[in-house]
Amino acid sequence: MTGKQQALQATPSSAPAAARPGTPVTALLKDVFKPLASLRLTIVCLACAMFIVFVGTLDQVQIGVYEAQLRYFKSFFLYFTLPGSQFRIPYFPGGYTLGAVLLINLIAAHLARFKFTWKKCGILILHSGLILLLIGQLVTSIFEEESQIQLDEGQTKNYSESPYFDELAIIDQSKPDSDAVISIPASRLIKGQTISLPIKGLQLRVDESYENAALINPNQLPSPNYPHLRLGPMAVAVAIQKTYKQNERNQPTAGVTLLKDDQPVGSWALSSGFPQPVQFKIGSDPFEIVFRPKRYYRPFSITLEEFKHDRYAGTDIAKNFSSKVRLVDPSAHENREALIYMNHPLWYSDLILYQAGFGNNDKTTVLQVMKNPSRLLPYIACGLMALGLVIQFGMHLVSFVRRRVIT
Amino acid sequence: MFLQWFPAIFGSLLHEDFFRSRRSLLEFKTMGRSRKSRRWGEVWLARPSLPESKRGAGVWRSCLFLLVLFALALTGCNNENISVYRIPKENNQVSLQTGSGNLAPPPPSNPASWTKPDGWTEKALSEMRLGSFQVAGTNDETADVSVTAFPGDAGGVESNVNRWRGQVHQPTLEGDQLAQSWQEETVDGVPTIIVDVQTPDGTEKASAILGAVMRTADRTWFVKMTGPPDLLKTQKDNFLRFVRSFHFPSTSDEEKPQQQEPPADQVKSTNDR
Numbered sequence: 001m002t003g004k005q006q007a008l009q010a011t012p013s014s015a016p017a018a019a020r021p022g023t024p025v026t027a028l029l030k031d032v033f034k035p036l037a038s039l040r041l042t043i044v045c046l047a048c049a050m051f052i053v054f055v056g057t058l059d060q061v062q063i064g065v066y067e068a069q070l071r072y073f074k075s076f077f078l079y080f081t082l083p084g085s086q087f088r089i090p091y092f093p094g095g096y097t098l099g100a101v102l103l104i105n106l107i108a109a110h111l112a113r114f115k116f117t118w119k120k121c122g123i124l125i126l127h128s129g130l131i132l133l134l135i136g137q138l139v140t141s142i143f144e145e146e147s148q149i150q151l152d153e154g155q156t157k158n159y160s161e162s163p164y165f166d167e168l169a170i171i172d173q174s175k176p177d178s179d180a181v182i183s184i185p186a187s188r189l190i191k192g193q194t195i196s197l198p199i200k201g202l203q204l205r206v207d208e209s210y211e212n213a214a215l216i217n218p219n220q221l222p223s224p225n226y227p228h229l230r231l232g233p234m235a236v237a238v239a240i241q242k243t244y245k246q247n248e249r250n251q252p253t254a255g256v257t258l259l260k261d262d263q264p265v266g267s268w269a270l271s272s273g274f275p276q277p278v279q280f281k282i283g284s285d286p287f288e289i290v291f292r293p294k295r296y297y298r299p300f301s302i303t304l305e306e307f308k309h310d311r312y313a314g315t316d317i318a319k320n321f322s323s324k325v326r327l328v329d330p331s332a333h334e335n336r337e338a339l340i341y342m343n344h345p346l347w348y349s350d351l352i353l354y355q356a357g358f359g360n361n362d363k364t365t366v367l368q369v370m371k372n373p374s375r376l377l378p379y380i381a382c383g384l385m386a387l388g389l390v391i392q393f394g395m396h397l398v399s400f401v402r403r404r405v406i407t
Numbered sequence: 408m409f410l411q412w413f414p415a416i417f418g419s420l421l422h423e424d425f426f427r428s429r430r431s432l433l434e435f436k437t438m439g440r441s442r443k444s445r446r447w448g449e450v451w452l453a454r455p456s457l458p459e460s461k462r463g464a465g466v467w468r469s470c471l472f473l474l475v476l477f478a479l480a481l482t483g484c485n486n487e488n489i490s491v492y493r494i495p496k497e498n499n500q501v502s503l504q505t506g507s508g509n510l511a512p513p514p515p516s517n518p519a520s521w522t523k524p525d526g527w528t529e530k531a532l533s534e535m536r537l538g539s540f541q542v543a544g545t546n547d548e549t550a551d552v553s554v555t556a557f558p559g560d561a562g563g564v565e566s567n568v569n570r571w572r573g574q575v576h577q578p579t580l581e582g583d584q585l586a587q588s589w590q591e592e593t594v595d596g597v598p599t600i601i602v603d604v605q606t607p608d609g610t611e612k613a614s615a616i617l618g619a620v621m622r623t624a625d626r627t628w629f630v631k632m633t634g635p636p637d638l639l640k641t642q643k644d645n646f647l648r649f650v651r652s653f654h655f656p657s658t659s660d661e662e663k664p665q666q667q668e669p670p671a672d673q674v675k676s677t678n679d680r
Binding site: 150158159173176177178179180181182183184185187188195197198199217218219220231232233234235276279297318321342355356357358359360364366 | 487488489490491492493494495496531535553555557561562563566570629674675676677
């Protein structure tokens with residue numbers, strides 16, 4: 001008997017393991033994974049997945065594509081909010097839960113049920129493709145980053161902006177060569193909370209916070225006492241319902257006080273609908289505070305040289321949109337022109353830039369910037385699945401033909 | 408990023424499997440087996456198994472535990488974290504996104520120009536100010552001058568003048584009465600009104616406002632000087648000279664047809680018809 005088997009026999013668990021064929025390790029693994037490998041579980045999960053896809057697709061009409069994705073597919077549970085309260089009761093598994101259970105189920109099935117034989121290698125390849133697909137989706141949902149660059153002709157930017165998220169940025173301009181940016185996500189601005197900031201002992205107190213606001217003239221207030229935030233002499237912000245429409249953006253607005261060593265430095269009312277930086281000083285150090293769409297800074301800059309909106313002759317029907325841009329990356333000694341148009345995005349470092357929109361009488365372009373480290377995984381996964389199917393059916397076909405030849 | 412995974416790793420240490428494996432390690436020790444057979448992987452696998460009836464429950468617990476780990480890992484990777492990063496110095500490029508009910512003024516594409524009178528000190532621009540000055544008088548008195556511009560009629564001349572009147576405790580006026588309270592003139596081809604109001608006699612903290620409202624084709628410009636009445640009296644000539652120095656390129660030069668164009672910040676998707 002090997003040392004390994006002796007060791008296993010020393011504990012009570014070794015008894016069932018020894019009774020099974022194969023190495024004790026695989027036998028034990030089978031023991032553990034068998035209930036997880038249940039086919040019933042697979043069927044229930046697939047049925048639940050069909051249900052959430054159905055309901056989620058219907059709900060897109062009400063809450064838009066992005067919010068529906070968040071609520072139904074990029075969540076662990078679907079929640080029901082009790083009317084008139086903040087309590088949320090989970091009532092159905094969400095996409096993450098189902099995906100995770102299916103993934104565990106599939107892996108467990110392989111460990112508990114399948115034996116590796118050449119006859120089954122087609123199924124194994126097919127399933128490994130499926131596992132890769134599920135893992136790829138998980139990696140995508142965690143690491144994917146979607147943003148946009150809006151450029152006027154001649155304008156240069158070294159950052160893109162989130163179409164969904166906003167940030168309260170406090171910019172320390174005390175250094176001569178570079179600025180330090182503290183980015184606080186809008187979702188962290190909760191009324192009454194004080195947030196410790198990671199530099200110079202600063203704290204931010206949130207005095208008021210609106211998820212979405214309309215910016216109006218003070219004269220348009222229903223009454224002078226109507227709750228509002230004063231953004232400036234001619235504009236006030238009033239809270240309105242969050243919007244889910246695809247062509248509208250929420251304008252989170254907050255009244256904040258910056259504290260240094262518990263002493264207030266200043267109070268401001270800021271709105272992402274009016275992303276104008278406000279300058280102030282702490283001691284002699286110049287600072288800026290601004291509420292704006294969340295920015296992703298890049299090591300390169302993009303300049304829009306020309307935007308073209310071609311139409312079919314004699315009509316107003318769009319034929320082609322294209323952006324001629326100049327890409328400059330000093331760190332990679334890159335300085336080149338690129339043309340971005342339909343099906344021809346610009347690939348640079350780990351980003352892809354697509355033509356997405358236009359405006360300002362065809363003088364402004366909007367480029368969609370996608371960062372997805374796992375973008376190749378679905379292709380590899382589908383390739384594996386196709387290969388698995390071909391091998392599996394090919395083997396059946398060969399044996400069938402052989403039998404026919406013999407008879 | 409990896410710091411966010413610590414709760415998950417820490418959680419796994421607290422999981423009962425870990426303790427169970429420690430217990431079986433102790434069992435090995437007490438049984439006096441040779442050191443060679445003590446490998447961590449085997450120890451984990453050789454943990455005492457649950458009775459047959461409870462084994463299913465244990466597995467479900469592991470499954471739930473895996474889900475919790477997964478949830479912890481995910482929550483660590485979302486957009487909720489405060490981040491600090493350094494960027495090269497930049498010019499303030501303000502981006503204006505479209506949104507519901509946005510009345511905030513777009514940055515003037517063709518800003519007016521003006522000449523600052525001697526003795527006025529320029530101040531840092533803040534919030535919506537396109538021009539900001541401080542005027543010093545005798546006895547440490549100071550007055551503040553601001554230049555702002557808003558799209559359209561910015562709520563109307565009447566309501567804005569009445570708002571200024573309210574700030575110096577003067578009653579609201581209407582129609583002809585209000586029109587008689589201001590002076591009208593034309594600056595660079597733009598109709599302009601000049602307002603001079605101050606707190607009623609006997610007010611504890613006397614203050615005055617000198618204001619000018621200039622209505623160009625696309626926006627309304629406000630020049631406002633606030634301070635003690637004595638100082639404003641001595642500065643009135645300077646203020647008028649300042650207002651009359653305004654030059655509006657977009658209205659007085661030949662660029663008017665642009666008015667018909669849609670707003671600059673309206674962006675369409677290339678997928679739209």
